[in-house]
Amino acid sequence: MVADCNDPLALAADLFCEKEMDLESIESSVREILVGIGENPEREGLLRTPHRVAKSYKELLSGYRMDPKALINNAVFDVVYDQMVIVRDIEFASMCEHHMLPFMGRAHVAYVPSDKVIGLSKIPRIVDLFSKRLQVQERMTTQIAEYIDVVLNPKGVAVVVEGLHMCMMLRGVKKQNARMTTSAMLGQFRDDMSTRMEFLDNISRGAEKLHF
Numbered sequence: 001m002v003a004d005c006n007d008p009l010a011l012a013a014d015l016f017c018e019k020e021m022d023l024e025s026i027e028s029s030v031r032e033i034l035v036g037i038g039e040n041p042e043r044e045g046l047l048r049t050p051h052r053v054a055k056s057y058k059e060l061l062s063g064y065r066m067d068p069k070a071l072i073n074n075a076v077f078d079v080v081y082d083q084m085v086i087v088r089d090i091e092f093a094s095m096c097e098h099h100m101l102p103f104m105g106r107a108h109v110a111y112v113p114s115d116k117v118i119g120l121s122k123i124p125r126i127v128d129l130f131s132k133r134l135q136v137q138e139r140m141t142t143q144i145a146e147y148i149d150v151v152l153n154p155k156g157v158a159v160v161v162e163g164l165h166m167c168m169m170l171r172g173v174k175k176q177n178a179r180m181t182t183s184a185m186l187g188q189f190r191d192d193m194s195t196r197m198e199f200l201d202n203i204s205r206g207a208e209k210l211h212f
């Protein structure tokens with residue numbers, strides 16, 4: 001549970017602070033789904049499925065209740081450094097809110113510090129904070145950028161996310177290789193073309209094609 005939900009970092013993270021995830025209600029709902037499908041939820045292979053699904057949701061949707069203070073954990077430092085910091089190829093897995101199917105891929109994050117930097121390992125944690133929720137990729141991308149903006153107040157933040165969506169690959173149009181790219185550019189990345197190009201050049205260099 002989040003220790004202090006009124007902390008500015010927690011407020012900016014848009015968390016569910018009121019109650020814990022109700023695993024029992026998820027379990028009974030999954031049992032209903034099995035019945036709706038026409039399955040027998042009492043057969044051996046399915047007996048513990050509602051429990052397993054509830055447990056996996058707890059992990060896959062843990063972003064709603066991550067404690068941002070613990071996550072940042074004193075890893076913001078005052079530094080005189082005003083060059084671009086880039087962390088690329090951050091793997092993520094999220095769940096599309098329209099179909100509750102996974103989408104996954106990689107995120108690339110950059111910022112230009114004004115006077116603060118953050119420990120590099122914390123950037124993937126911020127990606128987790130927003131990916132481990134029911135999401136649309138566009139909103140997730142914006143939330144990551146805006147959160148870093150709140151934490152570091154940098155001169156600029158850029159986030160590019162590439163995702164493969166199970167709901168597109170397995171059903172409906174069945175586009176196996178349709179990769180969705182979204183971006184959010186704030187401050188210097190929005191206003192200054194050369195800053196933006198430096199970032200985009202960097203993340204395209206040696207980039208492997210996204211696949212499962």
Ligand SMILES: [Zn+2]
Nearest residue numbers: 096098099167
């Ligand atoms: Zn979907």
